[in-house]
Amino acid sequence: MKLLFVASEAVPLVKTGGLADVAGSLPKALRDRGAEVRVMIPKYASIPQSVIERMETVATFTVGVGWRTQYCGLKKAEVEGIIYYFIDNEFYFKRGDGIYGYGDDAERFVFFSLAVLESLIYMDYRPELLHCHDWQTGLIPFLLKTRYQHDPACRDIATVYTIHNMKYQGVFGIELLMDLLGAGGELFGSDGLEFYGAGSCMKGALLYADKLTTVSPTYAREIQTDSYGERLDGLLRYRSADLSGIVNGIDTESFDPMADPALEFPYRNSLTRKRKNKLALQRELGLPESAETPLIGVVSRLVDQKGFYLVEAVLESLAEEDMQLVVLGSGDPHYEYVFRNATERWPDKVKVWLGFNDALARRIYAGSDMYLMPSSFEPCGLSQLIALRYRSVPIVRETGGLKDTVLAYNENTGEGNGFSFAHYNADDMLYTVRRALDCYRDEHVWETIVANGGKSDCSWDQSARAYMSVYAGLLSKRKESITWPVIS
Structure with a gap:
């Protein structure tokens, strides 16, 4: 089982919230259960210098963002036993303060999404499944099915999309997204990115990802209601058969009161x-x-x-x-x-x-x-x-x-x-x-x-088992749906 996690942050490299913990910790738990897992994130300036110095270049190429052609470097390094790929473009990702909240966030993460898909041509790794996280990667399942569906490097790749917080959907003006994607109105109908007069990156994933997950069973039920669904509850109800809730875990080696260097008195149950x-x-x-x-x-x-x-x-x-x-x-x-x-x-x-x-x-x-x-x-x-x-x-x-x-x-x-x-x-x-x-x-x-x-199990073990079940079921169905040519 070959998996590629795609996220905008991951511990221990860069973190603003719980998304980073999932993107950094879950791959290790999946690896321990037999999956081959790699991770792809932007190459931010805030990534530790010790990691940047170890990066090797896999490829350099260009990515079209609207009418612009932008440089993209694909780099990789091993971090805590996991191979990470980094999308390199200093104009978008070498920023001083924080990784979000800039006026060009739409362009930055449209570029990231396009660069991820373009990088599949050059990678030394052929994933069977892309696991995308939150709005910053929401366009990837959408573009995979609408623009890259016939590309040999992208064909037959399955997608799983995890919702970490429905409040943050990557909603931007339709004209802006049309310009960045180099697309016309065909991508912005009710079965596209259109969202109450704007465009939603998250909606693209909710429509086109093969499977949807969120980070707890109760939240999976809540977001299918008007109170918590942030105006996408109808779509989530429509896709309820493909939506599952899996509780996050924590890195129990990092968070261990018996071995935490920040504590003066180590303990377990005393x-x-x-x-x-x-x-x-x-x-x-x-x-x-x-x-x-x-x-x-x-x-x-x-x-x-x-x-x-x-x-x-x-x-x-x-x-x-x-x-x-x-x-x-x-x-x-x-x-x-x-x-x-x-x-x-x-x-x-x-x-x-x-x-x-x-x-x-x-x-x-x-x-x-x-x-x-x-x-x-x-x-x-x-x-x-x-x-x-x-x-x-x-x-x-x-x-x-x-x-x-x-x-x-x-x-x-x-x-x-x-x-x-x-x-x-x-x-x-x-x-x-x-x-x-x-x-x-x-x-x-x-x-x-x-x-x-x-006695509470706070580890990733049960969660990893549940994700492995989602992946295995999806990949099994994908393989069954492939029609092989008859050779006479």
Whole structure:
């Protein structure tokens, strides 16, 4: 089984979100299950210099972007046992600050999509299946079926497309996309890229990819509804037989509290050693040191989607509880102000670190007793999985992957690895936090909940098995559909 992952980011090379974790970690899990997997991403300036120095050139060629002809270099290097290919064009990808958010993002990722397909002619590897991720690669399944279907290098290649977040669809003006693709209106009908007067890159993949996946079973159901489908729910219902939800995993070697260099006190299941990390975190952030005081951690983008509207609404009530709250993140200036102000008002209760610090994030997972994640929607979520791995008990809203991975504690049966609430409501969230605090004060109950969380399988193993099943079923059908010529 020869697979080529195509994504706009991948750990450990470049990361802005959970997409990078999937594109970088899942291939290793698939390799361990017998697949041959390679990955293709843009060659960004932010890729570590040690990797850039090891890259070898596979080919150089040109790519037509509208009326323009652009240089493209195809490079490769092995990273952590996986061969990566890099699409090289400094005009598009040698940018200083970040990898998204530029005025020419449409042109940059149209070029990337075209370059991926053109590179198949020159590659020293013949994939049977392209696995594309998010809007930045959404045009690839579309172009494969509409422009490259007769190209010998592209013919008979199957495609799988993974939706990581329906809110980000790569929607641009029709005239702009026509210009970049060098196409006329034939590509923009109801069975093309047209999307309410504009053009959607994601819609192209939803129409033309052979199989669709998203990052949790619950999110797969949610996006087929008006509330979560972002105006593509009808198309997703139409393709429901080809859509499956597979929960993400995490790299359990990287996220291992027993071997994490960011932690002062390695541990596995020992609450005593975990609480030593809490004391160290309190000391580091200037909070009163107390092993008994429950500490709630948050590592997140500070945006509405992550539920900070709810947190802000009950912050005064939370501050009245016997607890501490530590927040690491950045985002909406309003929420940054809210937490800065809270730190000033309750310096012994609330601490915020604006920005991102990977080592501190790991110390928050290790030092927190509970991890708060009250998202309005959450396709999968990785933070609750990391929290479980570090024996921090998640408090979540029942949506998307949070519902699939966090089971509310049941006092009658002793089952459950966290706490959850169904309605996006600040009072429900506050009630759930208080319930968790009550359970924390009963050492026997708390040990049971933490132990349940320790049994959660946060690895990629089950997810890789599910993806292998999708690939195998698709490739089997593709081979059956090929009509071989009769030689007399």
